[in-house]
Amino acid sequence: MSEERYLRNMTMLSPEENERLHSFCVAVVGCGGLGGYVIEMLGRLGIGRITAIDGDCFEPTNLNRQLLADQTTLGANKALAAKARMQLVNPLIEVAAVSEHLTAENGRQLLAGQDLVIDALDALEPRLLLQELARELEIPLIHGAVAGWYGRITTIFPGDDGISRLYRQRPQAAGRQQTLGTPSFTPALVAAVQVSEALKVLLGQGEPLRHKLLYIDLHSNLWQTIDY
Numbered sequence: 001m002s003e004e005r006y007l008r009n010m011t012m013l014s015p016e017e018n019e020r021l022h023s024f025c026v027a028v029v030g031c032g033g034l035g036g037y038v039i040e041m042l043g044r045l046g047i048g049r050i051t052a053i054d055g056d057c058f059e060p061t062n063l064n065r066q067l068l069a070d071q072t073t074l075g076a077n078k079a080l081a082a083k084a085r086m087q088l089v090n091p092l093i094e095v096a097a098v099s100e101h102l103t104a105e106n107g108r109q110l111l112a113g114q115d116l117v118i119d120a121l122d123a124l125e126p127r128l129l130l131q132e133l134a135r136e137l138e139i140p141l142i143h144g145a146v147a148g149w150y151g152r153i154t155t156i157f158p159g160d161d162g163i164s165r166l167y168r169q170r171p172q173a174a175g176r177q178q179t180l181g182t183p184s185f186t187p188a189l190v191a192a193v194q195v196s197e198a199l200k201v202l203l204g205q206g207e208p209l210r211h212k213l214l215y216i217d218l219h220s221n222l223w224q225t226i227d228y
Contacts, residue, residue, distance in 0.1 A: 022048040027114045031078035035120030036067035037191035054078040055101035107133040144194045148180030149219035151190035155208040
């Protein structure tokens with residue numbers, strides 16, 4: 001492993017911790033607005049294996065916010081684009097690109113053996129499926145959601161019931177992305193918090209957002225942590 005590449009990591013992580021990052025497997029489900037930024041940050045940190053899962057292809061409406069969307073990737077599968085991007089950014093890591101949607105039929109096989117799963121989806125039903133699969137496989141799950149100026153992040157450990165509890169309390173929040181839109185900056189911010197949560201969980205550091213929802217309102221500059 002190139003120490004020079006990760007030198008700036010080691011002002012906050014020890015060399016041993018940085019080396020441990022290369023041993024982890026993290027699945028990112030959804031490689032669009034949130035997922036593109038999540039994969040970029042995980043890859044630059046040096047997470048050893050990333051499983052990128054997405055059956056969608058890029059279209060022009062993705063260009064305003066999705067890091068992996070550009071004129072050369074329009075029409076390309078998002079997971080395959082993530083793999084190609086990481087080969088340019090950090091060839092020391094491995095990206096397994098899965099160019100299909102996560103389903104009840106393939107989910108257990110795709111997620112088996114992962115140390116962590118990151119929810120970068122944009123609809124409630126697949127999020128609930130992802131939570132169920134992560135619970136069955138006893139894998140921690142980092143949930144993130146964006147809509148307009150607003151973002152939400154929580155960390156769900158095996159046995160917890162975060163997504164279904166949060167959206168049962170406020171079911172209208174599940175569909176807000178369609179009505180409020182998604183700019184370029186909200187996915188980048190929420191993805192950064194998701195990756196910081198992932199790092200804390202993988203290394204056993206800090207205080208993860210377990211049983212807590214971080215709610216971000218950039219329009220009013222409000223950051224609020226809510227127990228649930």
